[in-house]
Amino acid sequence: MYFVGIDGGATRTRAALSTLDGTVVGFEVAGPSNYDNVGIEAARGNIGNAVQGAFRKAGLSPTSLDGIFLGMAGVASPTDRATILQMIVDLQLAAADKVHVDHDIRTALAGGLAGREGLALIAGTGSSVYGRRKDGRHHRVGWGYLLDDLGSSYMLGLQAMIAAVWEADGRGPATLLSRRVQHALGYSHIDEIMRLVYHEKVGVTETAALAPLVLETAEAGDEIANRIVTRAAEDLAYSAYTVARVLGFLGKAFEMTMVGGLVESGKLYRRMLVEAIHQRMPECQIRAPELPPVLGAVLLSLESTGHAITPAIISKLKGCDLSALGS
Secondary structure, rough: OOOEEEEOOOOEEEEEEEEEOOEEEEEEEEEOOOOHHHHHHHHHHHHHHHHHHHHHHOHHHHHOOOOOEEEEEOOOHHHHHHHHHHHHHHOOOOHHHEEEEEEHHHHHHHHHHOOEEEEEEEHHHEEEEEEEEOOOEEEOOOOHHHHHHOHHHHHHHHHHHHHHHHHHHHHOOOOOHHHHHHHHHHHOOOOOEEEEEEEEOOOOOHHHHHHHHHHHHHOOOOOHHHHHHHHHHHHHHHHHHHHHHHHOOOOEEEEEEEOHHHHHHHHHHHHHHHHHHHHOOOEEEEEEEOHHHHHHHHHHHHOOOEEEEEEEHHHHHHHOHHHHHHO
């Protein structure tokens, strides 16, 4: 029996092939599979390439899977899930009743806490928080960059640009961010920022790329940059608090794992976020991720097809070296 976990995002798609006892025998990385970004045909092709590559790396011929769980960026609605399900059926990877689809933060939680209940927080280009109880109750906060993404790299970058224009028109004080944003975006006068944003369309990725300079400017002691980072951490901590409150975690010890570029590489931001979380929820125990999201997806592929997750399975997954299995 073979099971596959998929971690599908806007940059790449990871697939891990496992046997029933949790032994990962193949791993492959393919192109992006967020169909909002690349379209259905390209997303379907990259998912297929990732799964076929995992079989190939295992020295096996592709066969119909006994379970596949796809944790996909951008998946939120029943329509999204149905679209991904149809891709798998079209690829003939598994029967429809063996396919399960959810958002990528669910696989981040399953991997981060090795299947235990608790919360997962993602702080990267975007942001979201997801929680799940043993009895299946779950709740999510995160609505994308236009409606939400508080505490994300995108929001830090956006606030840096706002600080620059507020200094220019007199609504805000002087800040080192103005010069650093100008250098990063390459304009000679602040008036050009409107052309860049509204006509040349500085996008989500380009805006999020400004986040490191916001953190650097805050570390240099700039008051405005510090305000931006402090507010971002507080906003994201409130998102986590809300999920914990809705699911009844408050009042006793519970676990949370955090992933994403902002918390993995931004030491200042991680420290401020942890402080903001503990101020609201002193009972929250923040854990380093125990498994990567793709192995969280393997766990869910087994669980969602009715197989019990045993300590032995967890142990095998923890001992897995993905870099030794594939590209």
